[in-house]
Amino acid sequence: MKHYVKLVRPYLIWSVLMIVIPLILIVIYSVTTGGNTLVNIQFTLSNFKKFAEPIYLQVFMKSLQIGVITVLFCFLFGYILAYKICKFSERAQSFMILLVTIPMWINTLLRTYAWMSILSDNGIVNTILTKLGLDPMTFMYTDFAVIVGMVSDFLPFMVIPIYTSLSKIDHSLIEAAHDLGANNVQTFFKVTFKLSLPGVVNGIMMTFLLSVSTFVIPKLLGGGQYMLIGNLIETQFISVGNWNFGSAISMILAVVILIAITIMRRMDPDDAEED
Amino acid sequence: MHNKIIELKHLTKNFGEQQVLKGIDLNIYENEFLTLLGPSGCGKTTTLRIIAGFEEPSGGEVLFNGVDISKVPAYKREVNTVFQKYALFPFLNVYDNVAFGLKIKKKSKSFIDEKVKKTLKLVGLEGFDKRNVTLLSGGQQQRVAIARALVNEPKVLLLDEPLGALDAKLRKEMQSELKKIQKEVGITFIFVTHDQEEALSMSDTVVVMNEGIIQQIGSPVDIYNEPENRFVAGFIGESNIIPDAVMKRDLLVSFDGFDFDCVDKGFKENEEVEVVLRPEDIDIVDVENSKIKGKVKSIIFKGVHYEIVVETQYRDYLIHTTDYFETGLHVGLSFGPEDIHVMYKM
Known part of the structure; x- marks a missing residue:
């Protein structure tokens, strides 16, 4: 046993170099001022104070709103999809799960560009609309386009944990519910859904985390003026060059996500019952 | 009911x-x-x-x-x-x-x-x-x-x-x-x-x-x-199944070269049948007093009883008894008419 403990060392070194040190740097940046070089730094909380300005709070609220809507749609489509997949034979199931994950093999940027060409003013959707004699519509650079992009991008992260939970359900529990007089609808809400909750909680956490922190999708499908918190952080680091403020926003986002995860964990029956 | x-x-x-x-x-x-x-x-x-x-x-x-x-x-x-x-x-x-x-x-x-x-x-x-x-x-x-x-x-x-x-x-x-x-x-x-x-x-x-x-x-x-066939007899408890018996007439069955009185009837004359003998229904007796003779092949202590296998000319018999018999001993086997259960051949 003792020998194998050594094997963990490269990973430890890697984690410290690539995760712990950068995190500490972000914390330092967020509570200091004096440029990006860390040469003459001064402690300050002004970075956090700045975030309280209405313009930034608005971006923050908008991000949460878009995030929640994205999670809701992901949950709705993802649950139905996972539930339907579970009804097939085992071989068909693994094939369908493969289909769900295939888009993840392709770069997000490419997938987002694909949505641009579908939704743009003379894109596929509008071409079909005009062919049908309907007025073309503007999809690009709207909330709609951003949400469509996010839902399609993050759906696998909802489907897979829910599918895993559903497929693990002991079928005799379903039979027991029928045996005790529950019809299909009652059985679903009183038994199946409850047993799939761990997957639902994981799926919601993952998709929420992804959708509040993304910046590629809102940038491409929302346009240059479209600001979500991910874009704000990106701008602070890349365009404005204010690493201190960028770090402070990152810290705030991290705390919000942590709070959200803690709340979700409470709802997970497996984790909550520690008393 | x-x-x-x-x-x-x-x-x-x-x-x-x-x-x-x-x-x-x-x-x-x-x-x-x-x-x-x-x-x-x-x-x-x-x-x-x-x-x-x-x-x-x-x-x-x-x-x-x-x-x-x-x-x-x-x-x-x-x-x-x-x-x-x-x-x-x-x-x-x-x-x-x-x-x-x-x-x-x-x-x-x-x-x-x-x-x-x-x-x-x-x-x-x-x-x-x-x-x-x-x-x-x-x-x-x-x-x-x-x-x-x-x-x-x-x-x-x-x-x-x-x-x-x-x-x-x-x-x-x-x-x-x-x-x-x-x-x-x-x-x-x-x-x-x-x-x-x-x-x-x-x-x-x-x-x-x-x-x-x-x-x-x-x-x-x-x-x-009264198991009806060989499967039931074999599945319910341990038993000796004799697959090559012949029902001479009502109340008389023949196997291992001898005729035995039994309590079963309703079979055809000379119909081929199977016979079940429960291990606890067979008694080990002196060689002189019995039709079927053999020698003790093995004896295993099972707590309440001994499980004895007796080797005879035609087959091995499994017997449950509280008495001890040494391996190699020549013995006779005895059972009454009501211990013989005749079944239709499967």
């Missing part, structure tokens, strides 16, 4: 190419403890699942109080099941597991409360209401499963090898407990098991099944003493 409650009429079931039930005809009566007994894959669980409504029969009818229910979904049937691995809802405590069926039927709170408390008492789980079912012992989970089914007051309770997961001592305890509960609630129990001893000690009626066919239906005593 007067009125038929369930009638199975030429029930068949195919899973793909495989036919697991090949025409089951069975009457089940009110207040009866009936056991479906057989080796795994004999169709006993499938029969039970068809009665419960989890499987649809491929052919035949299931009559419940005279009405065909083979197309009625499980949740509308007046039967409840105790599952092999209990199938308790892990997210509900003991009380809510037992109350599940009554809550579905929208019974009043006070009614549910009274029924659940009463049923938990019946199965010996008073005061377990708030306990987490996943933390209970196997025996306790078993009792919750029985209570959860019984609380709905089904006309028939189906039990799918419910004692299979318990250890030997607990099994014995639950066997008598189940019998007691059945007498107390006064409903029909249909019990599935592969354990012959369990079947014999609990049932009013035993149905022995093999390869999708009913081999014999009868009381435990009948099944043990």
Whole structure:
């Protein structure tokens, strides 16, 4: 046993170099001022104070709103999809799960560009609309386009944990519910859904985390003026060059996500019952 | 035990190419403890699942109080099941597991409360209401499963090898407990098991099944003493089966070169038959006093009795006796006419 403990060392070194040190740097940046070089730094909380300005709070609220809507749609489509997949034979199931994950093999940027060409003013959707004699519509650079992009991008992260939970359900529990007089609808809400909750909680956490922190999708499908918190952080680091403020926003986002995860964990029956 | 409650009429079931039930005809009566007994894959669980409504029969009818229910979904049937691995809802405590069926039927709170408390008492789980079912012992989970089914007051309770997961001592305890509960609630129990001893000690009626066919239906005593064929004889207890006997005429059977008086009749003259001799029915006697002679091949101490194998000219005989006989000793075998059970050849 003792020998194998050594094997963990490269990973430890890697984690410290690539995760712990950068995190500490972000914390330092967020509570200091004096440029990006860390040469003459001064402690300050002004970075956090700045975030309280209405313009930034608005971006923050908008991000949460878009995030929640994205999670809701992901949950709705993802649950139905996972539930339907579970009804097939085992071989068909693994094939369908493969289909769900295939888009993840392709770069997000490419997938987002694909949505641009579908939704743009003379894109596929509008071409079909005009062919049908309907007025073309503007999809690009709207909330709609951003949400469509996010839902399609993050759906696998909802489907897979829910599918895993559903497929693990002991079928005799379903039979027991029928045996005790529950019809299909009652059985679903009183038994199946409850047993799939761990997957639902994981799926919601993952998709929420992804959708509040993304910046590629809102940038491409929302346009240059479209600001979500991910874009704000990106701008602070890349365009404005204010690493201190960028770090402070990152810290705030991290705390919000942590709070959200803690709340979700409470709802997970497996984790909550520690008393 | 007067009125038929369930009638199975030429029930068949195919899973793909495989036919697991090949025409089951069975009457089940009110207040009866009936056991479906057989080796795994004999169709006993499938029969039970068809009665419960989890499987649809491929052919035949299931009559419940005279009405065909083979197309009625499980949740509308007046039967409840105790599952092999209990199938308790892990997210509900003991009380809510037992109350599940009554809550579905929208019974009043006070009614549910009274029924659940009463049923938990019946199965010996008073005061377990708030306990987490996943933390209970196997025996306790078993009792919750029985209570959860019984609380709905089904006309028939189906039990799918419910004692299979318990250890030997607990099994014995639950066997008598189940019998007691059945007498107390006064409903029909249909019990599935592969354990012959369990079947014999609990049932009013035993149905022995093999390869999708009913081999014999009868009381435990009948099944043990008068097995109808070689399969039943071999499956119920240990036995010596003589496959090459001939029925000379009524009350006279011939094997191992001798004629023996017996109590069986109704066979054709000189019909080839099979004979069962239970190990505990054979006595070891002096060589001079017996027709069948042999020598002791092995002796094993089994606690209450010795298990002795005697090698004879035609075959080895298995004998259970409390007396000790040395290996290699020449002995005679003796049995009375009522110990010889003649069966039709399979």
